[in-house]
Amino acid sequence: MIKVGIIGGTGYTGVELLRILVTHPGVELSIITSRREAGTRVAELFPNLRDYVDLSFTELNVAKLTDCDVVFSATPNGVAMSYARQLLAAGVRLIDIAADFRIKEQSVWERWYQMSHACPELLEEAVYGLPELYRDRIRNARLIANPGCYPTAVILGLLPLLETDSVQVTTLIADAKSGVSGAGRRAKIGSLLAEAGDSLKAYSVPGHRHGPEIHQVLQDVGGPEVELTFVPHLVPMIRGIHATLYAQARSALDPQALYVKRYDGEPFVDVLPVGHHPDTRSVRGSNFCRIAVHRLGNGNRFVVLSVIDNLVKGASGQAVQNMNIMFGLDESTGLRSPPLLP
Amino acid sequence: MIKVGIIGGTGYTGVELLRILVTHPGVELSIITSRREAGTRVAELFPNLRDYVDLSFTELNVAKLTDCDVVFSATPNGVAMSYARQLLAAGVRLIDIAADFRIKEQSVWERWYQMSHACPELLEEAVYGLPELYRDRIRNARLIANPGCYPTAVILGLLPLLETDSVQVTTLIADAKSGVSGAGRRAKIGSLLAEAGDSLKAYSVPGHRHGPEIHQVLQDVGGPEVELTFVPHLVPMIRGIHATLYAQARSALDPQALYVKRYDGEPFVDVLPVGHHPDTRSVRGSNFCRIAVHRLGNGNRFVVLSVIDNLVKGASGQAVQNMNIMFGLDESTGLRSPPLLP
């Protein structure tokens, strides 16, 4: 049994991680921390976990976590970096669901996250935990930077086109739509049902933190000239991301065959038949990414539709997928429940 | 033109009051205050009011408000009482949309609102602003305690039965359902779309502040033995209250005729035909209360369905209705836009 610790389990990625791990046959959940909720029973905060979790939140004590085989950090950005060094030194593997280790360039990270990085020496070592791209590195990683939700949907949607040099890389567009759980379990007026309900808006058009993260990976695949316009939108739904991706074709390839082949054997990427349109609910509560690719406009325009559940493949599910790879388990262990529809 | 001031216009009752007043032909909006947003243009905070309101929020300065004919207080509870005395002394009439003057008994108020009352000497004078019951007193009132949203829906639904002594008064039940705007424009985890969306719950079953307010009015009508069980629920919608009211019949009267007669001529109470079920959207954005009354169970059980828009008839619309009465205008001035459906 893998001994698991969770730091900061009171947000949505935390409760989702718990929901997945409590029925995972290969793990033993030994500790879960929260400064604010120390002493509270987990099931008191998250009643869906009554009968599943007997633990209470405790104060963060890194020494106690060194007993774990792996620690998930489900904290706000900027927290994991403060104890990463200590955990790794103790031989504990760390999967950071926040953004602390996603950007290789320290100065870029510091500009976007508005703080100094506490352990820049680990940025290079950290492996970006997107199994469909970096599975081999993940296997032996000590430190996983679990991808952001938008990046996961966008990158998986564009990967086959970039890898095969099939599109103009300087005019890529990602028009992305997210449910409000993406904003976290934080008291914010803009996320109230009375504000975000029955309405839609774009936000952060001048620049969003997931922009540089996406660029870094796309450039790793498609070269330094890759340029993407990324526009996120807030949708009145709880879970789900829908990325609508636009690219100018450079070749006459059959995109359907390309996508089917690229993702053949991937347990969590599902390429839909020609002409389909995935809806976000078709992945609700699951680790799937469903993709449909369309060729339009006399064939010179690709439109790719890519959907995930932002809390699963976009966060905690992918984190568990990474753990499974790191510990040699079947990659889909604990992640086999079908999506919830309707 | 009535010169109007608004204190604390950054919440939902504030923006709703503005929405109504900007097309009201008889008023001139002269001042609107907010501590937190002083200096901000109203239309910056509430983009629906772009082109309608040119004012900016200012710091509260009671002296400046004494120029007004009437002041609406759209603040949290406990604020209006701190400047009421001064405004009335200056000859300004005051309509408090919050709860400071709704309860006659000071000790009851202080127990439920957990603070000392700053001007208990005005409790007796304050008129409970439910026009359908207290229109004559409203006309000459200096100080209006504008009713709560739940009380408005519940009282209008039960009034005809209590006034005619048609039901057992000790076993009344009000099962009430409210949209989330009733919780105000306040950053609260429980009101997030990701928390309150796609879910329903009861709350405050052991006791809710609107309980004593409802009791006070129902007892004024039906006698001191009136006893009501009041259970509020939070519904995943933005606006709207639906009160489902249960009472044991004491007589064989035809409730439909009773309700039609009682509310004949009332501009904002609409009694639906026999067998109907009002939905909350049928009053969305309007000052109407729609009521349907059903007689069940061999005739000894009344079920009354009463719906309002909590921000209009349950708050700012009723406040304007009261202002119209106080200043001798047609009661529906500024309140004639039809509900928005769908």
Add this chain to the structure above:
Amino acid sequence: MIKVGIIGGTGYTGVELLRILVTHPGVELSIITSRREAGTRVAELFPNLRDYVDLSFTELNVAKLTDCDVVFSATPNGVAMSYARQLLAAGVRLIDIAADFRIKEQSVWERWYQMSHACPELLEEAVYGLPELYRDRIRNARLIANPGCYPTAVILGLLPLLETDSVQVTTLIADAKSGVSGAGRRAKIGSLLAEAGDSLKAYSVPGHRHGPEIHQVLQDVGGPEVELTFVPHLVPMIRGIHATLYAQARSALDPQALYVKRYDGEPFVDVLPVGHHPDTRSVRGSNFCRIAVHRLGNGNRFVVLSVIDNLVKGASGQAVQNMNIMFGLDESTGLRSPPLLP
């Protein structure tokens, strides 16, 4: 392995049954029928089941179903009764998720469902599939009448009070709220998002089909004088039922202890601590019924809050629970996934 057939799997109870059965370790899904969708792959209609179900819908052919150990009927009302006799004769056990066998009195059934019953001789034999009340009978039943969604929530909420004769049985009230999936996957204007969204209403106040079903069971427990006022409401959410139950106390008992004891050991009934309020999302996607009991009004009024997922404990999950009992499996097999929150 239990060989399972499903008749009429294109509605919400059908897709939910599939979602549960595809990860159930003890069953083999061998056939699924639909007149309208014969030939269509199941995963084409329900994309959440891609990778889980390889079957296509077929025309109903009762002879082919006789190979099954058990057949679930997830059809509209009035269909199961037309093939029940034949299946039972062939030794196949039948679980009807619709209403054909729920009412013992043929004339009552025919009045409420507006058709003649096709096999009234089975009404007596059919076992009402509420394990918490009739577990022993379910074990050996050939024919299960799976309870309705409202009845499940209401009966589980009232059972302890009626069994102990703790309340006045003639003045019971069930104010019930349901998500729109309860209306089925049927094209109906009233169920459109643009109609039912952002709004709430009561419906069928003069009488609802689940009324006689609830009465029959409550009278079986509490005697023929039991009388309940049942008012259902339509809530703008997808899944979930919240029953708010009102009863006049007849004794001074401690309801919390009563409920805890009554449901001790029940795998799917969760009695919340004193003072709690369950929300429907706390059971989303799961077979739990969560109950909180409050004592109010100087102790003579009980208010019970009971929530279920209408498609799981209120339909397909309970059907699987019944199957587990009938075939000697652990009762919670296939039903252990935690609720999905948020």
Add this chain to the structure above:
Amino acid sequence: MIKVGIIGGTGYTGVELLRILVTHPGVELSIITSRREAGTRVAELFPNLRDYVDLSFTELNVAKLTDCDVVFSATPNGVAMSYARQLLAAGVRLIDIAADFRIKEQSVWERWYQMSHACPELLEEAVYGLPELYRDRIRNARLIANPGCYPTAVILGLLPLLETDSVQVTTLIADAKSGVSGAGRRAKIGSLLAEAGDSLKAYSVPGHRHGPEIHQVLQDVGGPEVELTFVPHLVPMIRGIHATLYAQARSALDPQALYVKRYDGEPFVDVLPVGHHPDTRSVRGSNFCRIAVHRLGNGNRFVVLSVIDNLVKGASGQAVQNMNIMFGLDESTGLRSPPLLP
């Protein structure tokens, strides 16, 4: 007073037209037809109109409509064309809210709408009712083709860029998001709350009827080489369209100044300050189009955000705006109520 008739008033554009017209000071509503609902009182079908409309639906009788000054056709596509000739011949002006007269090229119309056109000779005469572009022609038009909802949002968003030749016209992209009322008041499984709720999807990516309509107008402005990729999405909200528009810059102009100048004096187009993001609720229930323009990517990419209420500026409100122009009224008569927020 303008004498108004409405054909086919049982859909969402019908009820919205009524909502606007009942408080319009310059019109007299004399007839409203519906085959299916002939004999039903309007207020019975649309309870928000109780106390506002006394009419009942009648069978369509073109002769009776010839008394009107103007007729609005709020029917499904393909109906208005069957009586247009007769009405115009009688001197009645016709505003078709459906699509019958929007496409100039008969063969294009027939391909997209899958029927023969009943009066192609009127296609040339019909004026596309977008006041911001064709106000002068509207003034004297006998026949108005009221624009579609997506086209209104997209065209108003792109107009200033195309008119000034500021962008590459062959790589335009419109990623559009619509609430479900855009699908009409029709019983369709895909529009159920349980299907479309809490989910988002793209649809009609290979081609949508509004594509050729948008192209026709954009080409009228920007020349025949204009090419737009148009991808519509279904959003779980009732009203509202958000068009996110992407264009490659061809010049160094300041887009903010351009948009402000272009729409200066327009009563219903509101250009937001630099850096803003309009949400759809900021126009809910109103005839406004709010636009924000962003310049990104070293200045060579424009992202324009354009929001409307699909039932108002995208349908019935714009129809009334057109009527006002046609009859010499102030253009905003009857359209001055502020948006409903929250």
